[in-house]
Amino acid sequence: MTSGTLNPTSGPSSRSEASSSRDVLTRLRTDIVSSVFGPETRLKFADMTKRYDVSIGTLREALSQLSSEGFVTVEAGKGFKVSPVSAVELIEITDHFISFEKRAVREAIVHGGEDWEANIVAVHHRLSLIEGLPWERRMERHSEWVERHREFHEAIVAACPGRWLFRLRSIMFDQLDRYRFVTKRAPEGLGGRKFEEHREIMMATLARDADLASALIEQHIRDTSERALKLL
Amino acid sequence: MTSGTLNPTSGPSSRSEASSSRDVLTRLRTDIVSSVFGPETRLKFADMTKRYDVSIGTLREALSQLSSEGFVTVEAGKGFKVSPVSAVELIEITDHFISFEKRAVREAIVHGGEDWEANIVAVHHRLSLIEGLPWERRMERHSEWVERHREFHEAIVAACPGRWLFRLRSIMFDQLDRYRFVTKRAPEGLGGRKFEEHREIMMATLARDADLASALIEQHIRDTSERALKLL
DNA sequence: ACTCTTTCCTTTTTCGAAAATACGAATACT
DNA sequence: AGTATTCGTATTTTCGAAAAAGGAAAGAGT
Numbered sequence: 001m002t003s004g005t006l007n008p009t010s011g012p013s014s015r016s017e018a019s020s021s022r023d024v025l026t027r028l029r030t031d032i033v034s035s036v037f038g039p040e041t042r043l044k045f046a047d048m049t050k051r052y053d054v055s056i057g058t059l060r061e062a063l064s065q066l067s068s069e070g071f072v073t074v075e076a077g078k079g080f081k082v083s084p085v086s087a088v089e090l091i092e093i094t095d096h097f098i099s100f101e102k103r104a105v106r107e108a109i110v111h112g113g114e115d116w117e118a119n120i121v122a123v124h125h126r127l128s129l130i131e132g133l134p135w136e137r138r139m140e141r142h143s144e145w146v147e148r149h150r151e152f153h154e155a156i157v158a159a160c161p162g163r164w165l166f167r168l169r170s171i172m173f174d175q176l177d178r179y180r181f182v183t184k185r186a187p188e189g190l191g192g193r194k195f196e197e198h199r200e201i202m203m204a205t206l207a208r209d210a211d212l213a214s215a216l217i218e219q220h221i222r223d224t225s226e227r228a229l230k231l232l
Numbered sequence: 233m234t235s236g237t238l239n240p241t242s243g244p245s246s247r248s249e250a251s252s253s254r255d256v257l258t259r260l261r262t263d264i265v266s267s268v269f270g271p272e273t274r275l276k277f278a279d280m281t282k283r284y285d286v287s288i289g290t291l292r293e294a295l296s297q298l299s300s301e302g303f304v305t306v307e308a309g310k311g312f313k314v315s316p317v318s319a320v321e322l323i324e325i326t327d328h329f330i331s332f333e334k335r336a337v338r339e340a341i342v343h344g345g346e347d348w349e350a351n352i353v354a355v356h357h358r359l360s361l362i363e364g365l366p367w368e369r370r371m372e373r374h375s376e377w378v379e380r381h382r383e384f385h386e387a388i389v390a391a392c393p394g395r396w397l398f399r400l401r402s403i404m405f406d407q408l409d410r411y412r413f414v415t416k417r418a419p420e421g422l423g424g425r426k427f428e429e430h431r432e433i434m435m436a437t438l439a440r441d442a443d444l445a446s447a448l449i450e451q452h453i454r455d456t457s458e459r460a461l462k463l464l
Numbered sequence: 465a466c467t468c469t470t471t472c473c474t475t476t477t478t479c480g481a482a483a484a485t486a487c488g489a490a491t492a493c494t
Numbered sequence: 495a496g497t498a499t500t501c502g503t504a505t506t507t508t509c510g511a512a513a514a515a516g517g518a519a520a521g522a523g524t
Contacts, residue, residue, distance in 0.1 A: 077486060
């Protein structure tokens with residue numbers, strides 16, 4: 001692309017790396033997380049190429065990578081299908097994530113600098129812009145919420161120096177997103193609490209209160225997972 | 233298992249799934265682990281296609297998946313290169329792996345049945361066949377040793393019911409393999425101890441002594457990593 | 465002398481067709 | 495009647511060429 005006039009927030013994938021390959025990967029993952037393709041659904045190339053308007057090869061690459069991330073399973077010769085979901089898996093993922101996240105936030109609080117703090121505030125603000133909306137309007141922008149929610153939690157632990165700890169927690173977070181989705185349809189009264197919880201997490205983190213932040217995060221995640229568990 | 237007559241050591245990749253795609257993935261990973269391509273090396277398609285005798289597309293898929301696993305990094309438009317190695321990363325990976333493995337072995341000991349036990353004995357025997365060899369002969373079959381070593385440690389924790397725990401420990405194990413390789417050139421006197429350690433781990437596990445097995449494994453891994461750390 | 469632009473060459477990225485493989489139905493055989 | 499075999503269809507897997515993008519060197523302009 002020669003003319004760089006338009007790009008700021010439009011373009012593919014929102015994050016730096018362009019290339020339609022990276023883009024289709026993101027879109028496909030989003031569609032799986034959003035249950036556009038339910039668990040166990042076979043992902044046929046013929047349908048997919050039309051839906052995403054990319055070639056077979058490009059699609060195959062994306063699917064292949066998604067299998068590394070655990071979103072799809074692949075059986076040689078039989079193609080790809082969306083990984084199954086189960087209550088026991090949700091419980092396991094939740095436990096792992098909480099374990100990682102608690103350690104990561106502790107590390108981040110120790111090592112975080114001014115940029116880290118500033119980014120948390122900024123990203124939290126972006127998140128609150130959607131969470132403060134009335135129920136219906138918020139639902140309209142649900143996919144944006146998912147993205148900003150991810151960014152918020154990521155910002156909290158971004159200063160964690162352990163790159164693998166960060167990576168592992170991100171893998172688990174993405175998996176949780178899949179289950180989190182089922183709470184989308186939950187009654188608004190319960191979900192509304194999240195708004196305050198995020199604020200509390202932010203405050204505790206900026207106050208460098210590792211114990212409190214850690215406890216709030218655990219409660220926050222466990223609560224969401226338990227709600228998902230009932231709706232499963 | 234369907235037809236168990238021939239399989240034990242034949243075919244590509246030793247594990248079930250065939251397809252040259254899966255095969256090139258394994259070979260490429262092995263070559264990176266074995267430092268055939270050192271850290272930071274650019275992996276050009278032109279060279280790779282000749283080396284592995286597969287098409288660009290197939291290779292790209294393998295590379296792409298390897299990037300999910302953390303062995304290669306990819307920058308859009310600039311291609312793939314082997315991930316760097318560092319002492320701090322080794323330390324982090326070691327800690328994560330030990331943490332996972334200790335939990336996994338506990339779980340395995342609780343849930344493992346007769347098949348699990350039998351498989352441990354069988355795989356350990358295969359490993360000991362190489363480890364019992366005199367130094368030079370053993371070095372000749374080093375790549376086989378790597379594979380059997382992996383199979384042994386995997387067998388120990390195979391009965392762990394937490395699939396993500398199993399998966400996470402496997403990711404870390406593969407990463408460790410990369411660093412473990414540098415100890416290949418270590419003097420024989422030190423490496424010889426491993427032979428006994430593996431046996432002790434097996435015995436403790438079969439005796440269902442979780443505390444002992446757990447401690448032995450920690451010592452075993454930490455020792456190897458520390459040796460690698462010095463040679464780095 | 466330095467910087468910016470243009471051009472060429474290398475490498476990556478994408479594509480869709482061709483080959484290989486698995487699945488299912490219909491037919492033949494015991 | 496039940497089982498095995500063969501054939502046809504649907505899908506996946508692999509391939510290499512065409513398009514896009516990046517990087518380096520030469521040339522023009524200040």
